[in-house]
Amino acid sequence: MRSIYYFFALTFLVLFHGPVNSQSKNYEKQIDSLLSIMTLEEKVGQLNQLPLSWDTGPSSPEGDKLKDIREGLVGSVLNIKGASKTRGIQELAMQSRLKIPLLFGLDVIHGYKTTFPVPLAESTSWDLEAMENSARIAAIEAASAGIHWTFAPMVDIARDPRWGRIMEGAGEDHYLGSLIATARVKGFQGKGLGSLDALMACAKHFAAYGAAVGGRDYNSVDMSERMLREVYLAPFKAAAEAGCATYMNSFNDINGIPASASKFLQRTVLKGEWGFQGFVVSDWGSIGEMIPHGYAANAREAARLAIIAGSDMDMASMCYRKELTGLVKDGVVPVSVVDEAVRRILRMKFTLGLFDDPYRFCNEGLEASTLSKPEFRAAARDMARKSIVLIKNEAETLPLKTGKKIALIGPLGKSETDMLGGWSVWWDDNSDVVSQFEGLERRIGKENLLYAKGCSTRGDDRSGFDEAVNTAKEADLIILTIGEDRDMSGEAQSRSDIGIPGVQEELAEKIFALGKPVVVLLNAGRPLVFNRIAEKADAVLLTWFPGSEAGNAIADVVFGDYNPSAKLTTTFPRTVGQVPIYYNHFNTGRPSPDDGPSRNFRTGYTDLEQTPAYPFGYGLSYTKFDYSDLKISSDKMKEGEKVEYSFTVENSGKYAGEEIVQLYIRDRFASVVRPVKELRDFVKIKLEPGEKKTVIFVIDKEKLSFYNDELDRVTEPGFFDVMIGASSADIRLKAELELK
Numbered sequence: 001m002r003s004i005y006y007f008f009a010l011t012f013l014v015l016f017h018g019p020v021n022s023q024s025k026n027y028e029k030q031i032d033s034l035l036s037i038m039t040l041e042e043k044v045g046q047l048n049q050l051p052l053s054w055d056t057g058p059s060s061p062e063g064d065k066l067k068d069i070r071e072g073l074v075g076s077v078l079n080i081k082g083a084s085k086t087r088g089i090q091e092l093a094m095q096s097r098l099k100i101p102l103l104f105g106l107d108v109i110h111g112y113k114t115t116f117p118v119p120l121a122e123s124t125s126w127d128l129e130a131m132e133n134s135a136r137i138a139a140i141e142a143a144s145a146g147i148h149w150t151f152a153p154m155v156d157i158a159r160d161p162r163w164g165r166i167m168e169g170a171g172e173d174h175y176l177g178s179l180i181a182t183a184r185v186k187g188f189q190g191k192g193l194g195s196l197d198a199l200m201a202c203a204k205h206f207a208a209y210g211a212a213v214g215g216r217d218y219n220s221v222d223m224s225e226r227m228l229r230e231v232y233l234a235p236f237k238a239a240a241e242a243g244c245a246t247y248m249n250s251f252n253d254i255n256g257i258p259a260s261a262s263k264f265l266q267r268t269v270l271k272g273e274w275g276f277q278g279f280v281v282s283d284w285g286s287i288g289e290m291i292p293h294g295y296a297a298n299a300r301e302a303a304r305l306a307i308i309a310g311s312d313m314d315m316a317s318m319c320y321r322k323e324l325t326g327l328v329k330d331g332v333v334p335v336s337v338v339d340e341a342v343r344r345i346l347r348m349k350f351t352l353g354l355f356d357d358p359y360r361f362c363n364e365g366l367e368a369s370t371l372s373k374p375e376f377r378a379a380a381r382d383m384a385r386k387s388i389v390l391i392k393n394e395a396e397t398l399p400l401k402t403g404k405k406i407a408l409i410g411p412l413g414k415s416e417t418d419m420l421g422g423w424s425v426w427w428d429d430n431s432d433v434v435s436q437f438e439g440l441e442r443r444i445g446k447e448n449l450l451y452a453k454g455c456s457t458r459g460d461d462r463s464g465f466d467e468a469v470n471t472a473k474e475a476d477l478i479i480l481t482i483g484e485d486r487d488m489s490g491e492a493q494s495r496s497d498i499g500i501p502g503v504q505e506e507l508a509e510k511i512f513a514l515g516k517p518v519v520v521l522l523n524a525g526r527p528l529v530f531n532r533i534a535e536k537a538d539a540v541l542l543t544w545f546p547g548s549e550a551g552n553a554i555a556d557v558v559f560g561d562y563n564p565s566a567k568l569t570t571t572f573p574r575t576v577g578q579v580p581i582y583y584n585h586f587n588t589g590r591p592s593p594d595d596g597p598s599r600n601f602r603t604g605y606t607d608l609e610q611t612p613a614y615p616f617g618y619g620l621s622y623t624k625f626d627y628s629d630l631k632i633s634s635d636k637m638k639e640g641e642k643v644e645y646s647f648t649v650e651n652s653g654k655y656a657g658e659e660i661v662q663l664y665i666r667d668r669f670a671s672v673v674r675p676v677k678e679l680r681d682f683v684k685i686k687l688e689p690g691e692k693k694t695v696i697f698v699i700d701k702e703k704l705s706f707y708n709d710e711l712d713r714v715t716e717p718g719f720f721d722v723m724i725g726a727s728s729a730d731i732r733l734k735a736e737l738e739l740k
C-alpha cells in the first residue's frame with residue numbers, strides 16, 4: 001500500500017511542479033506530497049547542513065558524511081565549489097530514496113572568482129547600483145560554479161572598530177545599511193531565484209551581532225527592544241522586504257537568550273511580523289554553542305530549543321541530526337514543527353528548480369566561460385576606485401603627475417593575497433591579483449618605480465629599514481603602503497589596539513624624516529587610528545582591501561584617472577579609548593562642546609577632544625564642491641504633506657568629480673530622546689569643473705518617524721533641524737521644519 005502511494009506521490013511531483021522561473025510560484029501542493037512520503041529521519045536530514053572540506057569529492061574518504069548524503073540525511077552542504085565537484089556530490093544525493101537535491105552554500109561575500117573590495121570598503125562608495133552590480137557579478141560567477149546559496153549579505157550594524165567583522169558589513173548607519181542590504185540582496189538574487197545566474201541571499205547575522213560588548217567577537221549583547229528595532233533590525237527588515245531567501249542566526253546571546261534559540265527574533269519578528277517565507281540557518285555550530293552559553297544542558301536540549309524557536313537548518317553542529325528524531329518520537333517536539341522547517345527548505349529547492357534538474361547549476365562549460373570575464377574585472381576595478389577614501393591631500397599632492405621617480409615602500413606593496421581581504425573565496429589563489437606594485441608599474445613604467453618592503457605587517461623585525469630608507473632616498477616621491485594584512489580583520493579578529501600594527505609606524509617615521517613628499521596608502525578592514533601618520537603624510541588614501549584589481553584601481557586614483565569620491569560609513573576614532581563612537585548618538589543632559597576636551601562635568605573625556613579623527617560621511621576629492629541657494633517649499637508640514645529642499649551644488653575646482661550630498665535631520669524634542677543627527681537621504685552627483693546642479697531632497701512623514709517607547713513607529717509634532725552637507729560634521733545648509 002505504502003509503495004503504491006509513494007509511486008503516485010512521485011508521479012504527481014514530476015508532473016505538476018511545472019516551470020520554475022518564478023519566485024512567486026506556489027509549490028505548497030508538491031511540498032505536501034513530498035512531506036507525506038518522507039520518513040522522520042529524511043525530514044530531519046533536510047534540516048542538516050554538512051560542512052565538507054574544500055577538496056572533498058564524491059570519492060574522497062569522508063566516510064559517514066558521504067554515506068549520509070546517499071541515504072538522504074543531509075539537506076545542504078557548505079564549502080564545496082566548482083561545477084564538477086558539486087555535480088559529484090549531488091550525484092550522491094540522487095542515490096537516496098527520494099532523490100531530494102542538496103543545496104550548496106558558500107561564503108561568497110565580495111566576489112567569487114573576481115574579487116571585489118571588502119564590503120565595508122564598497123559601502124564607502126555609497127553607490128547602490130555599483131554594489132548591486134558587484135553582488136550580481138558574484139552571483140553570476142558562483143552560480144556558474146554550482147553554488148545555490150551565498151551566506152551574504154552581512155547586514156550587521158557595527159559601531160565598534162575593535163570588532164574584526166566590521167569589515168564584512170556596511171558600517172554604522174542603519175538608513176544607509178538598509179539601502180545597501182536591499183541592493184546586495186537584489187544583486188545576489190537577480191531576476192529571481194530559479195534563474196541560472198541567481199543565488200539565494202542570506203541576511204546575517206540575526207541579530208545584533210555587531211553590538212558585541214567590547215567589540216569582542218561572539219560576545220553578548222544586551223539592548224533595549226527599541227534600539228534593536230530602530231537600528232540593528234532595520235537592515236534585516238529591508239532585506240526581508242527585498243525578498244531575501246534566507247537568514248542566518250548570530251552567535252551572540254541577546255538579552256539573555258542565544259540568538260539561535262530566540263523565538264522573539266525568528267517567530268515573532270522575522271516569520272511573524274515580516275511574513276518571511278524562506279528559511280533560517282544557524283551559524284556554524286551555534287545550536288551546539290547553547291551549551292557553553294549556559295542555556296542548554298546538552299545537545300538534545302539545544303536541538304529542542306533551536307527548532308522550537310524557528311531555526312530551520314542546523315549548520316554543522318549535528319544537534320538536529322543526532323537528536324531531533326528522538327525528540328519527535330518521544331513527543332517532546334511536535335512533528336508539525338519539523339514539517340514546517342522542512343517545508344521552508346523544500347520551498348527554496350523547488351524555487352531554484354532543483355527538482356526539475358538537480359544539476360542545473362553544474363555546467364562546467366558555463367563555469368569556464370563565465371569566471372573572470374573582462375567585464376567583471378572592469379567592474380571590480382571601478383568598484384575599487386569608488387571605494388578608496390581620500391583622507392588627506394595637503395597642497396594638492398594628489399593626483400601625481402607622471403615623470404617622477406617613485407619609491408613604493410612598505411610590506412603590502414607587492415602583496416597579492418592581502419589585496420583580496422578576508423572572506424575571499426579563492427583564499428590561496430593569488431594568480432589573478434594585481435598588486436599595488438604591478439598597478440603602479442603598469443602606469444608609470446619599470447624605470448620610474450623603485451620598491452622596498454621595509455618590514456612586515458606584524459612583528460618587530462627592523463632589518464629591512466635601511467634598505468627602505470636607501471631606496472626612498474633615490475626617489476622624488478614615496479608611496480608608503482602600510483596597515484593591516486588581510487588576516488587582521490574578519491571573523492575572530494577583534495583587536496584591542498587598532499593602531500598601525502607591528503613596526504610600520506617606525507618605518508614611516510624614518511621615511512618622513514627624509515623630507516620628501518609622502519603619499520600613504522592605508523590598507524585596512526576596519527577603522528584604524530593613525531594620527532601621527534596623518535599628521536606627517538602629505539596625502540593619505542584609505543584603500544581598504546580592494547580586491548583582484550587592487551593595483552590598477554589604486555594607480556587610477558593616485559594619477560587622477562579617477563577622482564576619489566568615497567566617504568566613510570564608520571566613524572574613525574582618535575584613540576581606541578573613544579570607542580564606541582558614532583555620529584548618531586544622543587545629546588545627553590550634559591553635552592560637551594565639540595572643540596575640546598570635556599570640562600565642568602560634561603559628558604566625554606577630560607583628556608581628549610570629543611570629536612572623532614574622521615566623522616561618518618567624511619571623504620575628500622581632488623576638486624571642491626560648494627553648496628548654496630537653499631530653497632524650501634515650506635517650513636511647516638501637515639499630515640500627508642511633503643516638504644522640498646532644493647539647492648545648488650557647484651564644482652568650483654579644476655577636476656571633474658562626484659559628490660555624495662547628505663541629508664540629516666534632528667528631532668529636537670520627542671517622547672524618547674533622539675540622535676543629534678540622523679541620515680535620511682543622500683545623492684551622489686557627478687559634476688564637471690564649473691558645473692552646477694540643482695539637488696532636491698524631499699522630506700515626508702516617514703523620514704521623521706521613529707520607534708516610540710511603546711515600540712510603535714510614529715511621528716510626533718514639533719520642530720526638526722534639517723541639515724544638508726558633505727559629511728555628518730560638515731553641514732553646509734540648514735533649515736528648520738515644524739511638523740504640525
Ligand code: BGC
Nearest residue numbers: 078107151204205283284491
Ligand atoms: C560565520 C558565518 C559564515 C559561516 C560559514 C561562521 O563562522 O560566522 O558568517 O557564513 O561561518 O562559513
